[in-house]
Amino acid sequence: MTGRCHCGNLEIVFETNLSPxxxxxxxxxxxxxxxxxxxxxxxxxxxxxxLAKDPKKLNRYTFGLGSTEFLICRTCGVYVGAFMPSGDEAAFANVMASALDLREEFPNPPIAVHRTQENFEERQNRRREMWTPATLVQVPE
Ligand SMILES: [Zn+2]
Structure with a gap:
């Protein structure tokens, strides 16, 4: 599955055998x-x-426990996914279904999940299990 922010500066390539x-x-x-x-x-x-075509226009927003970067386009404001570096090379991420080209084809409504009780370690462990192995590519100038 592929996707992008509204202006196209941030692109998503989601390799998965699952369908929406x-x-x-x-x-x-x-x-x-x-x-x-x-x-x-x-x-x-x-x-x-x-993929950030212009890395200067990528906002790697953090808050709270600071363990994860929320990838937001500075130009169009679209939030494309959450990215958690884990160790030297690894990282895990989720993807916003709304930023994917197939966004109209997800038949299941979102279910509410409450995570605020997690501590730092629980949150990292849950993301390593549930999230997708991920790479952030910033095109050099
Ligand atoms: Zn954009």
């Missing part, structure tokens, strides 16, 4: 996700690549 009907998007109930009305998907057996 196999997925149940998650509507995280944290304050950030509520403001964006997020519907997150992931596949631990897949891989996601985020």
């Amino acid at each position: 009907k196999d997925m149940v998007p998650r509507a995280c109930q944290c304050s950030f996700c509520r403001k964006h009305s997020t519907a997150a998907i992931s596949d631990p057996a897949g891989h996601v690549t985020f």
Whole structure:
């Protein structure tokens, strides 16, 4: 599956054997996700690549425990996914279904999930299990 922000600066390549009907998007109930009305998907057996054509226009927003970067386009404001570096090379991410080209083809409504009780370690462990192995590519100037 592919996707992009509204202006096209941020691109998503989500390699997965799952189809939209196999997925149940998650509507995280944290304050950030509520403001964006997020519907997150992931596949631990897949891989996601985020490509920033102009890295200066990529906002790697962090808050709270600071363990994860929320990838937002500075030009068009679209939030494409959450990216968690893990160790030297590895990273895990989720993808916003709304930023994918197939966004109209997810038949399952998002389910609300509440994560605010997690501590730092629980959150990292849950993301390593549930999220998609990920790469962030920033095109050099
Ligand atoms: Zn954009």
